[in-house]
Every structure is written in C-alpha cells, then in structure tokens.
Amino acid sequence: MMTMTTNSVVYRKKPQKARTNRYSVRVTVSALFLGILAWSVALNGIAQEISVHFIDVDGKTIAEVPAQRQEEQVYLPVDAVKQVFDPDMTDQYNYPRKRLTLKTKGKQIRLQINNLVVSIDPGGQTHTLPTPPIIIAQEPMLPITFFTQVLPDFDNLEAIYNPSLQKVQLRPKNTWTPMVTGNSVDWAIIIDPGHGGADDRGCESNTGLLEKDIVLTLAKQLQQISKQQGMQIYLTRQTDAKKTHLERIQVAKRNQAQLFLSLHCNASFSPHEKGIKIYLNNPKGELRFPSNVQSGPAGQRLKILAQANFLKQSRDFAHTMETELNFLTEIPVKIIELPLVALSDAYMPAVVLELGYLSNVEDLEKLSNAEYITSVAQAIARAFQRYISSINPSVPQTVEQ
Ligand SMILES: [Zn+2]
Structure with missing residues (x-):
C-alpha cells in the first residue's frame, strides 16, 4: 500500500497518456490474477484461514487452533489433536498410501485421505465421518467432526459445536441425569x-x-x-x-x-x-x-x-x-x-x-x-x-x- 501511494505522487506530473497506459497494465495484471485464482478455485476450492476455539464447560479457553475453511467445511491440522486432547499424541503419515495413523491414550486411530471411515484399535471399532480428511497445501487435514464426534469419546466427553462462531465446547458426558x-x-x-x-x-x-x-x-x-x-x-x-x-x-x-x-x-x-x-x-x-x-x-x-x-x-x-x-x-x-x-x-x-x-x-x-x-x-x-x-x-x- 505504501509503495502504491508513493508511486501515484511521483507519477502525478506525467502526461495523461502515460497514466492511461499504466492503468491498462494494471487491469491486465488484475485479470490475469483473477484468471489464476478462478483456475485454482476450480482445482482445489478456496481454503480460508480461520481459527477454532475449544472451550471447557465453564467457557474457559482450552486452545485456539488455526484451521482452514473450504467449501463450507472446517479442517484442522493433525497437531490440533495434541493441543486440545493429548500433548503426547504421535502421528504418522504415509504419503504414497495417503494413510494417517494417530496414537493417543492407548488407542491407534487410522484414517485415510478422502475416506470417511475411521478405525480404532484395539477393539476394531469404526466410525463414519460426514466429511473425509483431505490434503490442503500438501498437509493432511482433519475435518472438525473428527474433533467433535470421535476424539471426545475417549475422555468420556461430549462436544457442542457452534459453526457460526467456530467454538467447540467440551463437557463431561451424562452430567445431567433426568430429575x-x-x-x-x-x-x-x-x-x-x-x-x-x-x-x-x-x-x-x-x-x-x-x-x-x-x-x-x-x-x-x-x-x-x-x-x-x-x-x-x-x-x-x-x-x-x-x-x-x-x-x-x-x-x-x-x-x-x-x-x-x-x-x-x-x-x-x-x-x-x-x-x-x-x-x-x-x-x-x-x-x-x-x-x-x-x-x-x-x-x-x-x-x-x-x-x-x-x-x-x-x-x-x-x-x-x-x-x-x-x-x-x-x-x-x-x-x-x-x-x-x-x-x-x-x-x-x-x-x-x-x-x-x-x-x-x-x-x-x-x-x-x-x-x-x-x-x-x-x-x-x-x-x-x-x-x-x-x-x-x-x-x-x-x-x-
Ligand atoms: Zn417484553
């Protein structure tokens, strides 16, 4: 922004024709940029950087995690599991097979890019996510539903998600028994x-x-x-x-x-x-x-x-x-x-x-x-x-x- 302002001051004394030329160059560059943008959107959808707040039952922040929103879905990096649920979690990503393995709390969780099924061992349980993990900027990213539907279970927690404010509240399960x-x-x-x-x-x-x-x-x-x-x-x-x-x-x-x-x-x-x-x-x-x-x-x-x-x-x-x-x-x-x-x-x-x-x-x-x-x-x-x-x-x- 600063450079633009300086330039316009410098060019102010130039003849009208030069200004017009410069303007048309700018239009061409913008058109080119828009073209590239449209092309990349067509290829990947556009990922928008946001952050998701995880809070506890009293509204206190557990972690604020950088996330990506793409085509109305929210994805979090694998590291977010460490920040929110288990600092000792380890992960392994197999690039050729697009398989992601997480080890947390004595469980082994297996996911695959573009696959809805999550399998959990020992026990051989499976869980079907509404949206699969995907790759954004060469990184495996996990859908937010993995954080609201799969992970809280291991700690006997339940999650409430507010998509308009990007807040996830984690609270103990069964806290309120009918009276x-x-x-x-x-x-x-x-x-x-x-x-x-x-x-x-x-x-x-x-x-x-x-x-x-x-x-x-x-x-x-x-x-x-x-x-x-x-x-x-x-x-x-x-x-x-x-x-x-x-x-x-x-x-x-x-x-x-x-x-x-x-x-x-x-x-x-x-x-x-x-x-x-x-x-x-x-x-x-x-x-x-x-x-x-x-x-x-x-x-x-x-x-x-x-x-x-x-x-x-x-x-x-x-x-x-x-x-x-x-x-x-x-x-x-x-x-x-x-x-x-x-x-x-x-x-x-x-x-x-x-x-x-x-x-x-x-x-x-x-x-x-x-x-x-x-x-x-x-x-x-x-x-x-x-x-x-x-x-x-x-x-x-x-x-x-
Ligand atoms: Zn009233």
Missing part, C-alpha cells in the same frame, strides 16, 4: 412467554416480527426438549392469549414450581443497543424502590423479603444460563439486578431473560432464524440441568459406563 425419582418428577419449572393476545404484542421489529411470537416459539421448544430430559415444564400461556401478571404467577404456585423463567425481547431507540440480558429481582439492586414502598404495608415488605430469600439461587441460575448462552453470542451476556415488581410475587428463584433487541439488525437477524431459536432452547435446557444438578447433590453427576 425423575420413581415415577414422580422432582422438578417443575415455569416458563413464562411474555405478553400475548391482540393488545399486548410486546416489541415489534420493522420486519413485522413480534416479541410475543418469538418467546412463545422458544417456550414450546424448551418444553419439548426438557420433557425428553425428564424435567417438567409448565408454560404460563400455550397460545397467543392475554394473561395477567397474577395469572402467570398462579401457574407457578399451582404447580409448586422451583424455578420461574420469564422470556422477553428488547427494543431500543438506539439501533446499536444489542445482546442478551438476564434480569433478576433484587430489591436492593441498581434501581431502588421509592421510600414509600420500603415503609409500606407489612404485607408488601414481606413479599419483597420473600423473593429476596431466593436471590442467591436466582443468581446461581442466572450465572449458569449466562455461561450457556455466552456460547451462542459474541457479545457477553449481561446480568442485571433490579427491584422487579413483576417477579416479586414469585416465591421461588426467578429470572427474566431478554433474548436480544428487535431494533438491532444483527439481533433481529438471529431472532428471525429458526435454527438460532432452537440453539437458544438447547442452551437454556442445558442451564436447567446444570443448575438442578448443582443444588441437588443426590443426582449422580456421571453415570458409569
């Missing part, structure tokens, strides 16, 4: 999809997306996922219906729920405001009650105190959900403690989750995407399980295999 003892479910959770009905649509995007619809879709998915995992989820509304604040809290009381999660979306006059926020009810939070409420009737004071009894649990759940949701987003999730009148009648740990800003282009794009909503539901379901396991020590953390 079922005999035929009864110990845990009941209330999901409260905010708003509802014709006059209470909540926030609205300029594309016509409604808060009340997003939160209901998410709540139903969450109910579905959690049911499969043995948790009992009750919704404060199943349809696009108007519900009062008290009716919502009544659902929680009737079902003797142990956790209350209210779902909302945000909107702001500033189009730059974005990200996920978790609110919890703290009477001594950032905003204080006016003094007349503090010194109000005894019943009112008792209510506030009753919710305050659950502050620690609400915080624990908020932090668990924060860790899980941080996996989905580049902007860290914010936890905000406020005196929330809406939650003050809930005699149980209670939080409000604001999924993002319908007034922000990036948040709106995510919230309009069905796959994103599903990944949020899965993240919240994982948070439920981790939270419940953490306060219910009778639940085994791992199951012997």
